[in-house]
Amino acid sequence: MNSSHANKMTILNKEIIQQTFYKLLPQHAFRNPVMACVWVGTVLTVVATLMGSTSLGFGLLLTLILLVTVLFANYAEAVAEAKGRGQAASLRQARENLMANKLTDLDSSQTPELISANLLKKEDLVLIKAGEIIPADGEIVRGFATINESAVTGESAPVLREANTDRSGVIAGTKVLTDQIVVRVSNEAGHSFLDKMIALVEGANRQKTPNEIALGILLNIMTITFIVVVVTLPFIGSMVGIKISVVLLVALLVCLIPTTIGGLLPAIGIAGMNRALKANVLAKSGKAVEVAGDIDVLLLDKTGTITYGDRQATAFYPLTGIGMSELRQAAMMTSFADPTPEGKSVVSLAREMGETVQEPEQAAFIQFSAATRLSGVDLADGHQIRKGALDAILGFTEQDIRNNIELKTRVEQVASKGATPLVVAANHTILGVIELSDVIKQGIKERFALLREMGIKTIMVTGDNPLTAAAIAAEAGVDDYIAEARPEDKLACIRNEQAEGKLVAMVGDGTNDAPALAQADIGLAMNSGTQAAKEAGNMVDLDSDPTKLLDVVEIGKQQLITRGALTTFSLANDVSKYFVILPALFAVAVPQLEVLNILHLGSPKSAVISALIFNALIIPMLIPLALRGVKFKPASALQLLRRNMLIYGVGGVVFPFIAIKLIDLVVAVWI
Known part of the structure; x- marks a missing residue:
């Protein structure tokens, strides 16, 4: 050696x-x-x-x-x-002699065509099995797999990538370790992230x-x-x-x-x-690196940046007249169509508590989205069950929080602890509250204090209600926060700060973050995120660590x-x-x-x-x-x-x- x-x-x-x-x-x-x-x-x-x-x-x-x-x-x-x-030489080794199993369509049962990765076009579908190298950048459209990204990021620990989530993006040259996935190619040959990194x-x-x-x-x-x-x-x-x-x-x-x-x-x-690049940040231009040094405002998501991001369901609180089992079963059914870690944790916690509800047949599932901020299911018998943020559920049930003191008290109790309350409702009846707990990252408060010394304002963006947001903002030491934030709220915040002559940076990984990433002076997209986010940002963090924005500054x-x-x-x-x-x-x-x-x-x-x-x-x-x-x-x-x-x-x-x-x-x- x-x-x-x-x-x-x-x-x-x-x-x-x-x-x-x-x-x-x-x-x-x-x-x-x-x-x-x-x-x-x-x-x-x-x-x-x-x-x-x-x-x-x-x-x-x-x-x-x-x-x-x-x-x-x-x-x-x-x-x-x-x-x-x-x-560049080490990066080239990750893409040499790559082959691809091309599919004609997503539902095709025919044998895939084995071709050179250099012949792949944008929107092509590729089947990748365990042990194979991903031949092109793209998004997983079917399946999930653990992937070794060490060829690009240097990090040997495998990561999970899954279709229809904000962690569906994959990069050429990385290796599938388990299961199999179907990937839709997002970049022509010669224009992948590896190619861009090599050129840079x-x-x-x-x-x-x-x-x-x-x-x-x-x-x-x-x-x-x-x-x-x-x-x-x-x-x-x-x-x-x-x-x-x-x-x-x-x-x-x-x-x-x-x-x-x-x-x-x-x-x-x-x-x-x-x-x-040594910090595993792919900047699309030298300008992006330097502008980061002049940033006045940092817009940070709470989840994954300020907190560890693995919010887990830790308790169920039924309202008066509602049985604990009834609340848990309703929460489970609304979470079958919720692919987020929080949704999966609800199902897991309910099963640990003895519930055995199976996924209902002939039901219409409503997937969670940042726009609606709820998920749910419409059963064959006409019952509608929803789980989501307080304001979203109040809108669904057409109720006023002033008329439900018990609900308001329970939500405030959960939020005051820095946890996130999710409300569950069936038809027009509110059943109870689920508590989602997260933990502030160690040392994050000290880092925000250093940024404040440099004259940089920090703003936490979260979908949580104002009480939860205020509790976490105070514990983390950020200068300001935006609660119950929607994608358009992030965009509006960035534009308002820029209108005052300030340079703004933000981090994001989902398609709904793309407008704000494009508007920000520094948009740091996660490599594990969607292609739309990576295209909108002017930096990509190959480690998919949201706190990297602080290092970029x-x-x-x-x-x-x-x-x-x-x-x-x-x-x-x-x-x-x-x-x-x-x-x-x-x-x-x-x-x-x-x-x-x-x-x-x-x-x-x-x-x-x-x-x-x-x-x-x-x-x-x-x-x-x-x-x-x-x-x-x-x-x-x-x-x-x-x-x-x-x-x-x-x-x-x-x-x-x-x-x-x-x-x-x-x-x-x-x-």
């Missing part, structure tokens, strides 16, 4: 070195204007040296330093890209973010400004009798322009995408902080280099400039060489920081700015003085 790992590392290092030199080609070098100036300066220095503009040894030494500067910048980008290619990690589809574009424009403007200044210097110098060689002008330009951040900017962008913050910190450090470096280069160029002709030579460097030549060596070495020194990211600590924007200026601003001015002086002590001995 150690030998295999060593071989992989050797191959990886060779690829990085090859890419470092390959990026010297003009078609690649000129994609980065700042480093393109260094590249052109290297060529000019060679030409000027060969034409006798400066001594051969000095000119070649400067040429070598400039070339190394470009190579270090290329190396930073190559290392970031290599990490992506390594991830290889950088093929990585688009620059708005902040990255803005910073790039700033760097380009600075570079053009300094080019104009440097080009005009010979004319100004000739007026006062100063002759400046082309080699020194190139050295001055390279030290003036922001080469450090210019060389690291591509690596920072690629590393941000890699950090998101931290990744986005870290991306912004890293770029800001390194930009501050780079620009602060330039201040120090000015005090080194300018006296070296002009102190002989203009003695008054000697006052700027605060470091008392050995000679003008050693000063130039020392500054350029520092300029080159600082890029590889910062590569680990650019790839790893500046450590994120929750704080307000003002606190982050102060910390940034103190560490990377002041440090960026002081450190070059010390480093250049030390380099000069060595260089002066050899010149």
